[in-house]
Each structure stands twice: as C-alpha cells, then as structure tokens.
Amino acid sequence: MDLSSINPILLLASLMVAATPIMLAAIGELVVERSGVLNLGVEGMMITGAVCGFIVSVSTGSPWLGFIGAAIGGAMLASLFGFLTQYLLSNQVATGLALTLFGLGLSALMGQGYIGIKSPSFPDWHIPLLGDIPVIGPIVFQHDPMVYVGLLIVLAVWAFLKFSRAGLILRAVGENHDAAHALGYKVKRVRMLAIMFGGACAGLGGAYLSLVRVPQWTEGMTAGAGWIALAIVVFASWKPGRLLLGAYLFGGVTVLQLNLQAAGMAIPVEYLSMSPYLATIVVLVIMRAGRAPGSLGRIFHASR
Amino acid sequence: MIMLEKRPQPSQGWTLATPILAVLLTMLVGGALFAALGKDPLVTIRTIFYDPLFSEFAWYYRPQLLVKGAPLVLIAIGLSFGFRAGVWNIGAEGQYIIGAICGAAVGLAMYPMESVFIFPAMVIAGALGGMLWAMIPGILRVKFGTNEILVSLMLVYVAEQLLASMALGTLRNPEGMGFPGSRNLSQYPSAANLELISGSGMHWGVVAAFIAVIFAYIMLSRHIFGFQVRLSGLAPRAAAFSGVNPGRLILLCMAISGGLAGLAGLFEVAGPAGQISIDFNVGYGFTAIIVAFLGRLHPVGILLAGGLMALTYIGGEIAQSKLGLPGGAIQLLQGMLLFFLLAVDVLTHYRVRFGQGEVA
Numbered sequence: 101m102d103l104s105s106i107n108p109i110l111l112l113a114s115l116m117v118a119a120t121p122i123m124l125a126a127i128g129e130l131v132v133e134r135s136g137v138l139n140l141g142v143e144g145m146m147i148t149g150a151v152c153g154f155i156v157s158v159s160t161g162s163p164w165l166g167f168i169g170a171a172i173g174g175a176m177l178a179s180l181f182g183f184l185t186q187y188l189l190s191n192q193v194a195t196g197l198a199l200t201l202f203g204l205g206l207s208a209l210m211g212q213g214y215i216g217i218k219s220p221s222f223p224d225w226h227i228p229l230l231g232d233i234p235v236i237g238p239i240v241f242q243h244d245p246m247v248y249v250g251l252l253i254v255l256a257v258w259a260f261l262k263f264s265r266a267g268l269i270l271r272a273v274g275e276n277h278d279a280a281h282a283l284g285y286k287v288k289r290v291r292m293l294a295i296m297f298g299g300a301c302a303g304l305g306g307a308y309l310s311l312v313r314v315p316q317w318t319e320g321m322t323a324g325a326g327w328i329a330l331a332i333v334v335f336a337s338w339k340p341g342r343l344l345l346g347a348y349l350f351g352g353v354t355v356l357q358l359n360l361q362a363a364g365m366a367i368p369v370e371y372l373s374m375s376p377y378l379a380t381i382v383v384l385v386i387m388r389a390g391r392a393p394g395s396l397g398r399i400f401h402a403s404r
Numbered sequence: 405m406i407m408l409e410k411r412p413q414p415s416q417g418w419t420l421a422t423p424i425l426a427v428l429l430t431m432l433v434g435g436a437l438f439a440a441l442g443k444d445p446l447v448t449i450r451t452i453f454y455d456p457l458f459s460e461f462a463w464y465y466r467p468q469l470l471v472k473g474a475p476l477v478l479i480a481i482g483l484s485f486g487f488r489a490g491v492w493n494i495g496a497e498g499q500y501i502i503g504a505i506c507g508a509a510v511g512l513a514m515y516p517m518e519s520v521f522i523f524p525a526m527v528i529a530g531a532l533g534g535m536l537w538a539m540i541p542g543i544l545r546v547k548f549g550t551n552e553i554l555v556s557l558m559l560v561y562v563a564e565q566l567l568a569s570m571a572l573g574t575l576r577n578p579e580g581m582g583f584p585g586s587r588n589l590s591q592y593p594s595a596a597n598l599e600l601i602s603g604s605g606m607h608w609g610v611v612a613a614f615i616a617v618i619f620a621y622i623m624l625s626r627h628i629f630g631f632q633v634r635l636s637g638l639a640p641r642a643a644a645f646s647g648v649n650p651g652r653l654i655l656l657c658m659a660i661s662g663g664l665a666g667l668a669g670l671f672e673v674a675g676p677a678g679q680i681s682i683d684f685n686v687g688y689g690f691t692a693i694i695v696a697f698l699g700r701l702h703p704v705g706i707l708l709a710g711g712l713m714a715l716t717y718i719g720g721e722i723a724q725s726k727l728g729l730p731g732g733a734i735q736l737l738q739g740m741l742l743f744f745l746l747a748v749d750v751l752t753h754y755r756v757r758f759g760q761g762e763v764a
Contacts, residue, residue, distance in 0.1 A: 140553065180743070189408065189754065190746040193492055193553070197693055198746060202739030208732025319732075324561045331554045370569035377558040384550045401410065401754075 106359045112239045117313060119351025120250045121146070121305040125329035126336070126343055127254050128301025134261065134338055135294035136274035136395035140196025141181055142302050143326030144203020149174040149303025150310035151207040154219055154317045157307075163222040167246065167307050174303020175296040177203055182295035186288045189399050204320065214317045222246075222312050246308055251344075253301065258340035270294060274393035277400040287400050302326065324377065331380045337390025346383075353379045408754040418752040423698055423705070426745035427712070433744075434737045443727055451727060452719030452734075465718050467605025471676050472717045474609040475500070475668035477710035479692035481616045482664030484701040485623075486657035489636040493658055495541065495556025496665040497689025498563035499534040503666025504673035505570050506533025508680050511595035512575055512587060522594040527608075527670060534666015535659050537563065542658030546651040552658070564685070571682045586680040589673060597675030609671025613710075616664060620703040629656065665689060687735075691717075694742045713738065 125142050132139050152173030157166025181199045184190045222244050261267040273280045273290045281287050309325065310317050328350055336343035357372040365372065431453070435445035456465035479496045486493045493499075507530030514522045541555035575586040590596045600606045624630035636643040636653055644650065668688065677684055695713050699705030720734030 184743065184747055188747050188750040190749060194697060194742075195746050197494060198739060198742040201690060201694065202736065202743060205732050205735030205737070205739045209730055209736050210732075212730045212732060324558070327554060327557050331551075331558070334551060334554070368569055368573065370565040370572075374562045374565045377561045380558050381544070381550075381555050384554060385544055385548050401408065 106363055109235060109238055111355055111359060113242070115348060115351045115355045116239070116243060116247055117351075118354045119347040120247050121308040121313065122325055122329050122332060122350055123254065123344065123347035124250050124305035124308060125302040125326055126332040126347060127250075127257050127340065128298035128305075129329055129333050130336065130338060130340060130343055131257055131261075131270070131301075132294050132298035133333055133396055134274045134393055135270050135291050136277055136393050136398065136400075137182075137185065137291050137295055138192045138196065138397040139178070139181055139199070139295060139298060140193060140330065141178070141199025141203065141326075142298075142329050143322055143324065144200035144206075145174045145177050145299045145302035146203075146306035146309075146326040146329075147207040147320070147322045148177050148203045148210075149306030150321060151211040151214070151306075151317060152303065153307025154214055154310040155210065157219050157311055158214060158217055161220050163220055163311050166219070166311055167304055170303040170307030171300040172303070174299040174301070174306065176299070177206075178295050178299020178302070179292065181299075182292045186291055186295075186400070189401055192397050192399070200326070208319045211317045211319065215319075217317070219311050219315045219317075222315070244312055246304070246312060250304075250308075254340050254344055261340065271393075274395055277395045277398070281400070281402055287402070291400075302329070305329070328376065328380050331384055335383055335387050338393060339390070349383070350376060350379065407757040408750065409757055411753055411755055414752045419700060422748045422752055423700065423709070423745060425748050426698070426741060429744045429748070430737060430741045433740060437733065437736070438729070441729070441733065443729060448723055448727060448729060451723045452716060452737075454719075455722055456715055456718045465722070467599075467603060468718050469711060469714050470605035470610045471607070471714075473710045473714035474607070474613040475672055475688045476692050476695045476713050477613040477707055478609065478616055478668040478671075479661075479665045479689055480695035480699065480706045480710060481613075481620045481703060482661035483692060483696045484620065484699070484703070484706060485633055485660050487637075487696055488624075488701050489633045489653055489657050490640065491545075491654050491657040492553045493538060493541065493556050493661045494553055494693060495538070495558075495560045495689070496661060496692055497685055497687065498556070498560035499537045499662040499665035500669035500672075500689045501560075501563040501567050501685050502537040502669070503530040503534035504669030504677075504684060505567060505575070505680060506530055506666070507670030508586060508589060508673045509570075509575060511589055511592065511674065514594070515587060515592060518594045520594070523597070523608075523674070526595060526674060527667065530666045530670025531663045532666070534669060535663040537666070538658040538662020539655070542655045542662075546654055552654075560689070567680065567684060568682050571680050571684070575680050577679075584682055588678045590675060590678040595674055597671050607671065607675045609668065609675060612667055612671065613707075617703045617707050624703065633657070665692075691738060694738055697742060698745055 125146050129139065129142050149170035153166040153170030156169030157163045181195055184195050185192050261271060269285050270290055273285060273287050277287045306322060309321060314321060332343060332346040332350065335346045354376050357375045361369050361372050431449055435449050438448040439445045456462065456469065479500065483493060483496060507526040510529040511522060511526045537559060540559060541552040544550040544555055545552040571584045571586065577585060577587045597607050597609065632643065632648045632653060636648055673680060673684065691713055695706055695709045699709035716734060716738060723729040724731060
C-alpha cells in the first residue's frame, strides 16, 4: 500500500464534494421532521431527482436547469407523500417506504434511455482571491457552485428556524400539532410546504450525484445515500449546525475509503465499501440523539 | 366539503375490500401508464395478471408462481409480527442475503460428502444467520435506543458488499475458472433444494412458507405472544401495564423476521438460484414489505398477496420479453400498489362525510 499517494489537500477538497448530496437531502429532511413529519422516502426522492435532473440537463444542455428540474421532480414526488399522510391520514412509516420503492421504480423507468450518456459538464468555480489562498483555497473555494448553494441552504434553514416567525410556526406545528391547530395555524398547509421543500432538497442532492459527482445515470445510483441522510438528521439532533458536521463526517469516511481503495490497501474493496454504512450505525449508537420534535410521526386529525 | 370522521373501530368490510380496491386502481392507473409508454393497456394488463395463470403456456408459469411466491410469503410473514407491534425491520433483504451465505457456506464446507444431514444443517445455518443479522438492529434498539429502521437498512448495504466479497473470494468455486460465484448447490444432491414433485415448482421453501402461514395464524390468534404483539401495536401503554416486556418483544419480533428471511434466502440459494453470486438478491426483502401490508399483516392475507406479487413478477417478465415493457415499469407498478393501498386505507379507519358539518 502506498499511503503517500493520498494527497491530504485533495482529500479534504473531495470531502466537501462527497458531503454535498447527503447534506442537501438531510437539510430538507430536517425541515420536514421539525414540522413533525417523518418522511422515510428520502432515497426515493433523491433518485427521482437524480434522474429528473439528468434528463433535463441532457436535453437542455444546462446543468442549472437540470438542478431546477430535479428540485421540481423531488417536490412533486414528495407532495404525493404529503397528500397521503396529511389528507388521507396514512401511516408515515409505511408511506415513506412506499415512496422509496415507488421512486426507485419510477427512476428506473424514466432513465432507461439515458444509461451510458454523459451529462453536460458543470465547471468548477475558481473564486478569485479566496481561491488563491494556499491550502485553504483549493480545499474550500475551488468547487462547483452547488457546493456553495448547499451551504447557503443550510445557513438559510438555520436562520429561518431560529429567527423568523414562519420558522417558529413550523416548529410549533412540529412540537405539538394540536396546540398549533388550536392557535389557528394551518397544520396541514405548513406540513405540506415543509414536505415539498424536503422533496426539492432531496431532488437537488440526487441531481448532484448524477450531474456532478458521478456524472452519469445508473439505476439505483443513490445506493443508500438517502438513508444515510435520514441517519444524519438523527445524529444532528434536528439542528442545522450539527447536520453540517455530520454530513462532512460521512463525506470524510466515503472519500477516505475511496482513497484507500485507490491506494491499494490490504483490505478487500468490499469491506472498505461497507465503511460508510457501518460508520452510520456506529454513530447512531454512540451519539445520544437529542429530543425529537414532539409530534414527529404522529397523524394529525383535527377533531371537531 | 368533504369531512373525515374517525370510526370507533376499523371497518371490517373495508379491511377486506381495500386491498381489492387498491389492486383495481393499480390496474387502472397502470394501464394508463402502459398506454403512455405506447403499449396497448388491455393487452399488457392481461399479459401480467392473466397469462401466467390461464394462457396456453400457463403450465410453465404456474410452478414459477410457487417459486417466486414462497420467499415473499416467508419474509412477509416474519415482517408482519414486527409491523403489528411497531418494530420496523425493513432490512429483510440483508437478512435474506446473510441467510443464504450462511446456509450455502455450510453446504459448501461439506462438499463433496453426501449425507442426509447436510440439508437440514444448512436450513438451520440459514435461519440462524438471518436471525443473528436481525439481532444487530434489535439489540442496538433495546440497549441503546438506536432507530431500528435505519440500522436494519444500513445492514442491507453491508450484506450486499459481504455477498460480493463471498462470491468473488471466500465461497468462489475453485473449479469455476476464476469466474465469480460459488459451486452450484443444486447440482450437489445432499445440499440441493430440489422440487419435491417434479414440474410443480414445489420445493422445501414452499412447504416452509405454508407452515409459516399456519404457524403465524395460530401464534397471532391463539398464543399469548400473538396477543402481546397485537396489544403493543394497538396500545403500547396498555401493553406495558399488562406486563409485556418491550425489549423482549422487540428481540423476538426481530428474531422471527430475520430467521424467516434467512430461511427464504437459504431455500433460494440451494434451489432456484443454485449458487452464491453477486446479483443473487433481487429485492424480495423489499417487495415483501408490500406483500405484508397488502395482506393486511394477516397470515392468510399475506399468502394471497404473496401470490399476487409473484404474479406481477412473472407477468412482468413475460411482458418484458413479449411486449418490450421496460423492467422499471413492474417495480413502479408494485410501488403504486402499496401507495393506493395506503391511500384507500383511509376508508377503513375513517368515515367520509359530505356536506357542511354542524358546528360543535
């Protein structure tokens, strides 16, 4: 094994890229769960976003339109989940699982003509001045724009939940939907919006995989990223700041094992590929999760 | 204005009617989907749901129904215990893989010895393997309060990697000229899970599935454990007061579902699949979730739902080869079925009222 072939600067730089899809999906799910809804369909929404984004960007030639298409696709799939859980009062766990199975099938069907095509390239930004700083420049400031969009979304969600009135209402709905309802807030409407936002974010995360990270469309390409995103939300105790930490931690594990594979580590490839999933389990066990939103996963039915 | 009014008790009639309604809706919307894909909807629906049973080649497809249905029913029966009690083991796919690996490993270790004890030993190893794999999320949930949904699912990906490593390394056929995949167990008489009646599709896995259905029915309706499972699902607090040990219940539910999934994997690897290979698992563990819900978590319902799902697999394959229907369409159809079921389930628990409700 040749550990010296691993360049620490490149490693940290690719960590930011590897963390972005999970971070995007997780921040969306965080908002959904803060509104009291458990959507286990992140994987399904991600892969649908991945295929929608790929199709749109291949047919228009613009990665940006691809990301917009992915967000719309993810949000549309999520609204299906929202309609079932909020208006038809179905079990959220079962519906979320159904969404994942449905999304996997839908994406396989939609993407069948797009296997083996390369998506239009999405050039890295070289941010002037900041990008020229030695060491930090290449790690932080020389990525594709979506890395920064992801960070901005996390920042915006943090500010929204902490400082805005709408964020307070969202948290109230998530903590105690009966009380929020009694105060006159539209529980279902708030939750529908949160669910659609979550879907859009998951779609962006999926599109990041198919447009930037891979960049190709293959069936089942998310390979559990959506589930890892769900785990990160628990790890983060439903706080945006810790979510960032969690996403980078998992990005780090993913990148490190890929680098070790490339460096010809004595451990078989399969065991290295397991590591992100095992790390997720270990973290779930070690981290004492904070208190979940009070109404998380409960069905809201306003009795008259 | 449409209002929903909670029923004091779930409607008996709708409980039975909603799965059928869901299937009909799926056929309807699925037909529209097939039309959008440029296929004749009626022909496609007939190919999927009717031809495997009644066409001139049905003699070939009917046994397949048992072969494909058995693992689905076996896994779904196990899952139904947990789902009733609110224990969400969704990693049956992983337990299925590990059961197959453990069972096959025992068989391969004995090669080329012939003995009547080899197959039973493999069955036990398969069940134990699946059970132990399911114990991981079970124990973590009981000891550390870790979410069993996420852990059991993560373990599916771990199991898939393990499967690849086994097929490429440890269990690879030494006479396979370097190709991935183990020795073919179905060509090793002592370890083979062959058809019991030639041409019927009936192998030991099918027998096990039927036994599991009967066993689960008795457990749920007559045994104290079944009562505790149902009570914990309906009223967790009441269950705690009546002395149900929640930790024990979680572990038992995980053990049953894992063990049955492991069994399903073993019967598959020793019979229809024949060998450990990279693409051994085909998603039975996930489809079984649909089967469990479609069967209303009831053993007899699961048996029927398993048959229906097997039908969509076989019919889907026919439609793929004959009509050129894309493979994803069938997966989509299965997902759609679960969606419609969950949607129309609102009728079971709620009464729909039209018109302006009076102000209370």
